[in-house]
Amino acid sequence: MTLNRIIMGVFGGVGIYLTACSDAPQIEVYTIPAEPAPPESWDLATPFGPEKARYTISEGLIGSVNISMTVLQGDGGGMLENVNRWRGQLGLEPVEGKDLEKMLKPVEALGGEARLVNLTGTSKRSQLEERLVGVIAPQGELTWFYKLMGTPDLVEKSQEGFLGYLPNWR
Amino acid sequence: MNNHPLTKLFTSLWLTVGLLLFSLVIIFLGTMAQEPMGLNIAVDRFFKSWLVDSVAFKAACIKTLELLGVQMAPVTPDEVLQEYGFLGVFPGGYLVGTLLLINLVAAYIQRFKWSAQKAGVYMSHIGIITLLLGQIITDVLQVESFVHLERGDRRNYSVSFDDNELIFMLPLEGGTSNRVVSIPEGILKKDSVIKHPELEDLEIKVIRHWANAKPLTAEQLVKLDQEEQGKSQKQVVDQTFEVMNTRITSMEEYLKNNPNAEHRSNLTRVKGRFFEAQSQNIELRELADVLGLVGEMEMQVYGLKEDDKKIVFNDASVRGLIIKIRSFEDQQTIAGLFNNATQGMLRGCKLAEFDSNATDFAQKIKDFPGGAGGKIEENTGKFVKRIRSKAKLYYADTTKGGLGDHFRFMQPLQIGLSQNDRNLPAVVFEVIHKGKWIGTYLASCSSEFVQTVEAGDQSWKMILRPKRHYMDFDLTLVDLKWEKYSGTEIPKNFQSRMVVEDSEESRLVDVKMNEPLRKNGQTFYQYQMNENQIGETVQTVLQVVRNPNWITAYVGCVIVSLGLLYQFLYHLLGFSRKRRQKAEA
Incomplete structure (x- = not known):
């Protein structure tokens, strides 16, 4: 009889265990860190080329701006090359390495190496006056490039929200 | 004790042999069923079940018979996914595994007599029992998911391959975290009412559920109708080509028996034109030209007169096909006209407005200065009737929420069962707060748009998405490599370089094909690499396995x-x- 009891015990035990653990769907409740959201005035847009994310802000007669984020491996070509690329987009002459430091400002919220550049010129694409606020933030093996570009007045208006969102924008 | 029938049965070697035979049959049938049912469903229904249900068994039998040359209609995805409650017709993996375990334990206890000579045999049996038990427990506890990363992406969650969840989320005080109520898609069945203490006074009543569906705007609905007319037209065009091909083959046969160099040369030219037209997406006029050429060739070869009923263009069935093609073409034109005439007017419109736009369009065609012509009016009437009934059929009937306001219609899609198919479920539900109706919302896995549900003084965030499994660390993809053997497309190396970060460490790791990352009870295997449209490797996919019972397999083997x-x-x-x-002796 002992063996019978053991057999029934094993059978019943496995059965109860599997029934109890069956994957019948159940409502779950958990807590997660809040996911950062961009400012409400930003509209989601389709990323262009290597960009990872793009937003736009349009304000009727004032104009519009594009906000983009790109991540590249290593230094992504370096600070000087990228600043000159941005200058080229605004029809400005490239600068040399010795003049670069004067143009850059640190962005402490993104780490010691992050730098901000503020440029105004005539956009090669639209042939209108545009302003560009760019942030280059190297971190470990990657470098993040954030760009706010468009009508100067709207760039000025959007700059605070842009810089405020950067530390959470990954 | 040994003579008890139950003891005899469970300690019998015949039972062992019988169960092992059943295991072989289950493995065979489960493998057969993978093609019609998909890998995951076949595994669940054959191996992770007590009894194999009738639909799964039928799917496996039909596939087996197909191997033997007997053709039968396969089971449909709808049959496979219908509500459980099928009749169990064959023992499943759990039943056979449990019986084997009992058989092994019973035989072990009955025959166990300690002796140093047999200690190794006993130990091996304990190992096999550990493996069997471990496998059953692993089946129940193991969770598999995936994490997709592009360069620079940071994730603290993986997503399920098959499971989806309807999320209701509230920010907690301080705003640094969110309370998430995750409702599995499995319980979002039509007419079900969902209540939960964490949903507070919210009540969710499911109106409709689709296992796979595409949200459509009104403009997209009209475009879809246009495409469907195009597809139907293509089918009839193919049938017409088939008829012409048969006619050309008959002429070739005839010329073999009645040689004529000039006719043969002309026929070769017609055949060339025929194949050229068949390979292109030609218009009705060009199709009629080719038909004319084939007909004229028949007149030459068989010496027939132009009005002879035997000629292809005089054939009543071919004429019927041409009329059908013409009709499908007209319907596409009318759908295009409707979309142009209602430019900007259909955005976000409800069913009644859509109907009224369609009716107005028919009236405008009727009132066209100088008259549009009876044929056009008739075709417009046909189009309006069809598009209205399609709109009624696909109408989601929502009243609130950004997704439902934009996409008013849902197109049900064929349910994919294969491992690589990702179905996009959708659900329409009513939200009731403290007994007061708030609105009818649409949620769909095809959109990452997070909607807001305002109820009382609370603002819930809501989305239907693939089920997430959160991790207590972050993964950031730094670089990925997809190397191939030179001159081939055969993968040589998949490699993802990542930063693993948590409160204790931040380290760089390389995950390769046979070198997974292990962290906090999870194993990350390099699973897949995806390319973009210009062939650059841009995305890595890691398979994440969480198996709290992983140790038993190793213990059993040892x-x-x-x-x-x-x-x-x-x-x-x-x-x-x-x-x-x-030797000593």
């Missing part, structure tokens, strides 16, 4: 190995001792 080693050494030493004694 016990079996030690048992076998002991048994081998015991006999080896005994044998060498005997030889030595014999």
Whole structure:
């Protein structure tokens, strides 16, 4: 009889265990860190080329701006090359390495190496006056490039929200 | 005790053999069923079940018969996914595994008599029991998911391959975290009412559920109708080509028996034109030209007169096909006209407005200055009737929420069962707060748009998405490599370089094909690489396996190995001792 009891015990035990653990769907409740959201005035847009994310802000007669984020491996070509690329987009002459430091400002919220550049010129694409606020933030093996570009007045208006969102924008 | 029938049954060697045979049959049938049912469903229904249900069994039998040359209609995805409650017709993996386990344990207890000579055999049996038990527990506890990363992406969650969840989320005080109520898609069935203490006074009543569906705007609905008319037209065009091909083949046969160099040369030219037209997406006029050429060729070859009923263009069935093609073409034109005439007016419109736009369009065609013509009016009437009934059929009937306001219609899609198919479920539900109706919302896995549900003084965030499994660390993809053997497309190396970060560490790791990352009870295997449209490797996919029971497989193997080693050494030493004694004697 002992063996019978053991057999029934094993059978019943496995059965109860599997029934109890069956994957019948159940409502779950958990807590997660809040996911950062961009400012409400930003509209989601389709990323262009290597960009990872793009937003736009349009304000009727004032104009519009594009906000983009790109991540590249290593230094992504370096600070000087990228600043000159941005200058080229605004029809400005490239600068040399010795003049670069004067143009850059640190962005402490993104780490010691992050730098901000503020440029105004005539956009090669639209042939209108545009302003560009760019942030280059190297971190470990990657470098993040954030760009706010468009009508100067709207760039000025959007700059605070842009810089405020950067530390959470990954 | 040994004579009890139950004891006899469960300690019987015949039972072992029988169960092993059943295992073989289950493995065979489960493998057969993978093609019609998809890998995951077949595994669940054959191996992770007590009894194999009738639909799964039928799917496997039909596939097996197909191998033997007997053709039968396969089971449909709808049949496979219909509500459970099928009749169990064959033992499943759990039943056979449990019976084997009981058989092994019972035989072990009954026959166990301690002796050093058999200690290794006993130990090996304990190892096998550990493996069997471990496998059953792993089946229940193991969770598999995936994480997709592009360069620079940071994730603290993986997503399920098959499971989806309807999320209701509220920010907690301080705003640094969110309370998430995750409702599995499995319980979002039509007419079900969902309540939960964490949903507070919210009540969710499911109106409709689609296992796979595409949200459509009104403009997209009209475009879809246009495409469907195009597809139907293509089918009839193909049928017409088929008829012409048969006619050309008959002429070739005829010319073999009645040679004529000029006719043969002309026929070759017509055949060339025919194949050229068949390979292109030609218009009705060009199709009629080719039909004319084939007909004229028949007149030449068979010496027929132009009005002869035997000629292809005089054939009533071919004329019927051409009329059908013409009709499909007209319907596409009318759908295009409707979309142009209602430019900007259909955005976000409800069913009644859509109907009224369609009716107005028909009236405008009727009132066209100078008259549009009876044929056009008739075709417009046909179009309006069809598009209205399609709109009624696909109408989601929502009243609130950004997704439902934008996409008013849902197109049900064929349910994919294969491992690589990702179905996009959708659900329409009513939200009731403290007994007061708030609105009817649409949620769909095809959109990452997070909607807001305002109820009382609370603002819930809501989305239907693939089920997430959160991790207590972050993964950031730094770089990825997809190397191929030179001159081939055969992968040589998949490699993802990542930063693993948590409160204790931040380290760089390389995950390769046979070198997974192990962290906090999860194993990350390099699973897949995806390319973009210009062939650059841009995305890595890691398979994440969380198996709290992983140790039992290793423990079981070690016990079996030690048992076998002991048994081998015991006999080896005994044998060498005997030889030595014999030599000494």
